[in-house]
Ligand SMILES: CC(C)(COP(=O)(O)OP(=O)(O)OC[C@H]1O[C@@H](n2cnc3c(N)ncnc32)[C@H](O)[C@@H]1O)[C@@H](O)C(=O)NCCC(=O)NCCS
């Protein structure tokens with residue numbers, strides 16, 4: 001199990017796509033979190049019970065921007081949301097892991113932004129951190145999500161600093177450069193780990 005982590009908008013999904021191109025399966029914690037918070041998802045009702053119906057959009061779905069504005073501005077509220085969503089994410093991640101094991105997959109990637117924050121290091125054998133400097137992170141996050149600098153900072157500050165995460169990694173991919181440079185670093189790392197042949 002390779003734990004793929006980093007900060008918000010540091011490039012985890014970009015690297016996850018490179019793993020998929022190599023036919024290495026990826027379990028995506030964000031995708032599971034989106035699924036369980038959708039209408040009829042397991043976390044939908046508990047979230048409304050905790051945060052009220054004001055966080056819903058006209059279709060009755062959770063308005064992610066509204067809920068984001070609440071939880072990234074208030075650590076207590078974020079902890080309440082985490083307490084609802086994270087156990088469900090963990091359950092589904094482990095189920096997917098079991099399925100891949102049954103299929104005989106030798107290498108599986110767990111793409112999980114909060115691997116260190118949630119103390120889930122024990123779930124994986126190697127940890128790969130996708131690193132960018134804060135200015136690049138801020139810029140890419142604002143561009144991708146249409147956030148103001150203030151909205152982007154609130155999200156970056158809700159996570160362990162990337163400088164700390166890179167120190168805890170078994171390998172670091174510096175994603176400040178081009179996608180091609182990132183791909184080269186990934187392939188070098190996977191050859192070193194014996195996942196790819198030279
Ligand atoms: C607050 C929500 C609705 C905002 O939705 P939004 O579409 O804007 O963001 P999305 O879910 O796509 O997450 C984007 C990134 O934000 C960061 N992030 C999300 N939740 C958190 C959190 N609780 N703490 C710190 N960072 C977080 C992650 O880096 C993630 O990759 C949503 O992030 C959420 O439900 N969060 C709680 C679940 C969670 O922790 N998910 C991430 C890891 S499983």
Ligand SMILES: Nc1ncnc2c1ncn2[C@@H]1O[C@H](COP(=O)(O)OP(=O)(O)OP(=O)(O)O)[C@@H](O)[C@H]1O
Pocket residue numbers: 006007008009010011012013014015030113140141144175176177178179182
């Ligand atoms: N090397 C790169 N050069 C230019 N843009 C990049 C590079 N890597 C990623 N990006 C862009 O930066 C943004 C963030 O990348 P990505 O979505 O892969 O990050 P992420 O870590 O998965 O984010 P999140 O934590 O929010 O899920 C995306 O818009 C992506 O296209």
